[in-house]
Amino acid sequence: MSAGYFQDRSTPASQDVFSPASPSIGITSRGANALSSRITSVLSASYADLEIRNALETLDSRGVQNSAETRRQIRLDVQKEVIQCNGEIVKDFGEVAEQLKRIGAAISSLNKYCSDMRDHIRAANRDTGPVLEEANSLMSQKKQVETKQQILGAFKSHFLITEDESTVLTSTAEPVNEEFFQTLTRVKKIHHDCEVLLGTEDQRLGLEVLEQSSKQLNAAFQKLYRWIQREFKTLDLENPQINASVRRSLRVLAERPTLFQSCLDFFAEARENILSDSFYAALTGSTSDTQNLATKPIEFQAHDPLRYVGDMLAWAHSATVSEREALEVLFISDGDEIKRSIQAGLESDPWLRRSDGDEIVFDGKKALNQLVSRDLTGVARLLRQRTEQVIQSHEDATLAYKIANLIGFYKNTFAKLLGTDSEVLALFGTLEGSAMRQFRGNMRDHVASVQSELAVAPADLSPPDFLEEALQMLGVLAKSYDTSITTVDDQENGFQPVLAETLDPFLSGCENLFKGLPQPDSDIFAINCLISAKVVLSPYSFTSERASEMDDTISEHATNLVDYQHQYFTYTSGLNTLLEALSSITDSAESLKTIPDLEAFKPEALVAASQQLDEFLPSALIDASENLKRLRNRNMIQDITEEAAGRFCEDFELVESKILAADDLLYNDNDSEEEDPAPGLRDMFPRTSGEIRVLLS
Template sequence: MPMESQSSHTTAESEPPLIRKLKKVLDTRLENDLELVESLKAVSEFFTENNIRSRRSLRSDMESRYVVIYEEFLHSFKSVKDDLEELYDAVSAMNSSCKDMSVRLQEAKSQTEHLLRETSRIQRESEEYEIRSRVAEVVLELFQLTPEQEQQLTDKASPVTEDFFKALERSKQIHSDCKLLLMAQNQRAGLEVMEQMSVLMECGCEKLYRWIQNECRMQAGESAEVTALMTQAFQVLQDRPVLFKYALDEYANARRAALVKAFIEALTRGGSGGGGPRPMELHSHDPQRYVGDMLAWLHQATASETESLDSLLKLCDDDAEADGNEAAVAIGNEAKEEDGEAEAGAANGTDNSTDIASSRSSRRQLRAACLCSLSEGVCRPLRLRVEQALVGVQDASVLYRLHNLLRFHQGTLDRVLGSDSSLATTVGDLGQLCWRLFFGALTNGAQRALETVEPLAAYASGTAAGAGAGIDDWDRLRAPPAVAETLRLLQQVLTAQDSGMAPLSQRRDDLRQVLDTCIDPLLKLCTVTATRLSPLELAIFMANSLHSLQTGLAAYEFTETHIERLQAQLEPQLDALVAEQLSHILVSLRMLELYQTVEQHQQQQPQQPLSYLEAPCLSLSAVKAAAARFDSYLANPDSLALPQLQALQSSKLRQLVTRRVADQIHSVYTAIYDAIVKPENLFGKEFATVLVRNPDQVAKLIL
């Protein structure tokens, strides 16, 4: 490599200079040399001809051009220099003027300094007085009433308007805000304002009470006309419990008179106008409608009165009076402590707090007492008319429906007026009276039925079991008419109970009393009626009566206990029927003596073979004859049915008796069959061949 570079350098030096320059020019990259390009552009502006003369004078031309450019620059800079000199002169003059003015200002300041201090002091005092003036205006605005407002509270001749309530509310607010004044050093202003506001509030409340008293006395029309001003008046008076109570009493007196008048007119004259309802006393012959119309009218009237009273007291709040009164108590205590009467003030404050709490607790009691008072006037006319209507009612079902009606409206009035109201109590007393009359009607009806009942005579006393009687002759064993009448009465009572609004427990207790009052005398009546009947007829008669009662009660609720009691009394009657039918069948089949012998042997001599007994019924011929008659019976079991069983009104009872008799027949045959085929009883094979059917086969035939 050193040898090659050295040889190339030697070759370059051996080349002619012109060639080297040409190579250098050719190797130059003009696009990369920006300065050279710009220089060539500048030269091209004046180098227009490329000849030997131009090339030789190029340097001098360029120097001449430089000189011209420098001269132009010098000429331009000279004008700038002249402008700067003028500016310097102007600034110097201004500086001189400012220094002169500063000197003059210092002289003027030294001369007016005292005047400026006085001016600043006066300005500060003016601002302070202006602030005090504004504070005084605000204080007067906050703690004083305008003359117009004072006139509204004190002038008794001026009417009560919305402005009156605004003025009264403003005085209460000022009285409450006086505690701010009492927190300052000088409390005399606060005490004076409080005393002034108390006097104005007292005048305003007295004026308001007189006005509301007159307004309440005017509420004796057909309906109460409650205005917004009356509502606001009661809201204000709730802070004064005594005045509040007196105002409510006036309202209650007016509405009580109006309610009594409207009730009497509805009873005697009916509604106003041609299309109004007719007088209620026109329906006095129909106690249920008569009493229902009166209670419905009272229900509507009391609801309307309650709504009117609620509208009158809608702005009253249980805790509304606490704020102002408690604040007044606290302020009074502070004032008395300032005057050296702290102990007396504390005791007075405690009493006032107690009065406030008691007034809040009695607010609802006053409303309830007002409702009770305004509805009290209709109690006497209602009681007289309802009692007259109830005394004339003899139908127990009507009395029961009236009792439900009275009890329903009693519950409604309890919710609207309260359980302690006179009207609700009166309706409750009338309901109790109706309840007593209802049970009296039930008891009297049962007593009359017992007094007039005639015992049934046994049929065909000269025939055995009445075998010759027909179906028409057994109709007398059906349930007596008293049962149907009682069931009809119970149906009406229970239907009325289902439509009632009484609580579930009350309905259950009422029904228990009604059923006890009705069913027990009825069962006694049935027993008296059947005293002369034969045992079979007695069982059929009682079964029909008990089953009719069961069927009638089964469709209603709360009757399960009495149905079970009736079933317990029905079972002995069914057992008696089964025993009579079984005895009749066994006697007809000549199997009664055989069965009794087998049972007696099992009880008294079980160790001795049955064949050793010398009983005619155990002979082969007797057993064979009994078996033959029993086979005939199996072919037609109904052939030996007692005709009296057709007197059972219920097919279900007949089927039940037939089933139980079949069970008993199967048991009797099983006992006889087991006794004869048992080897220990030593009967011969000929006895076994006589009884061709085993108990299972008999069961398939009769069960």
């Protein structure tokens, strides 16, 4: 529409400009300039300008047509509308001014009312000011009192206990129950928290509370101490379900190490009396209260002394195991708690520590072992008396040694139960030493009585009776020792004293007899004795060293017998004469040529030696074995004879080699043209070493 508007306006203008009716050229030029300026301004105008766009939109909304009439009236219309608008605005402002006047009147009235109210308020403030100040002061005081009341209540609830709680804690008429332990725990906390009160400026309150809590704690521990003592008097250790309150009480009482130790001493004394009465009843059949028991007493059923001692030791071991198992429930199950409690008690009472500064560390197992050892003191005393009576009243060395081994076995068993530091082990060591002294004394008496029998060796060169008896006793002792040892360490050294008492003196007696016998009887007698002793010692590992020593000695005597048999072979066969003659002959040709000139190698002597050898060989082994017939070990007879025969064969090979060498030299020197040469040495001594080995094999 705007394009049409400008198109409508431009048409008349162009008509006016180029109209032939223009009056003059000057006017025409001026009009042309104005038109060009107008056109230029119109063309230079930007239609993107906001004001132009708004004006065009306004014209478009009014539906204005681009005509001469419209162009003449539009300005008037616009001015008229502007005037009308201004008039409406003036009218509206007049109404606004009227309203403002009424508002001003209202504000003036409100200001007056406010001024009156301020006057009234000032008067009221003057009248109520003192009352409000007093009320604020009272409210502040009320808050302070409430705060103090809360602090007092908190203090009383934390640092003070009620009369009922104090009665439960300190009165012996009240039982030791859960309420007692809860109250005790609370008082201990109060005593510990007094450090906070002592850190304030006024320490009087803290000191009073600390003193009161200390008195309450001491009274409570004294009550607990007396209650535990009463419980210990009636405590049944045979019951597997031991009262849990006793264990808890011991754990709590451990915070007072002195009371705890005193309680243990009391318990140990009570248990010592109980176990002593039980042991006496097991021995005799009646207690100290003259009450008969249903079980058969040990003294009536154990007629054998070894069984009597064994039954007593077995009863002591059984009682120890039962006592330890029962006390483990009291001490080991709460060992860590007791350790911590004792440590806390030492920290609270530093004067209880050692003078050397070392801390006392509670060891539950060690304390248990010590307590069980103390409980068994009475039993150990009675056991020692009865065992020493048995040992001293019998002169049987075997019985004394069996008792010593039995005591040693139980000593190792008790060491595993109670530790190596137990006092009970000292008792077992004493009893074992007493039994061994009795054993050695009895053995020495027996050896002294046997020495008178050491006259001559038996005719059959068998071990003498005293050695057989000693070996029989040694076998019994070795079996007893083998069944009693419990550890592998130092077994052999443990049996050496027994060998020194039961074997060495009798072997020495046999050695004295051996020295008075001729060959080969002395070596045969020695081997027979040693073999008998070795047979007894061989089954046991703890006598292996002594058995090995005997093997060496037997080998030495066997070597002597081999030498004897070798001499028998050489002298009986006549070979010794030839060997002695050849002892000076060397392997040189000159020396070998002198053999036929030797006296033993003369024809008559050599033929006689050959005949003697032939007579000897058929029964040589039988005759030689007959020399050792009293040797009990047949295999050894065969081995010795065969070894001697082997050496004889070697000697014969030497003689044979010399004879052959001499014959070779003599035959080479003789004239080969001689028709009847002299017989050689080999011809006069025809036996070969192969034949000898076959005959002596």
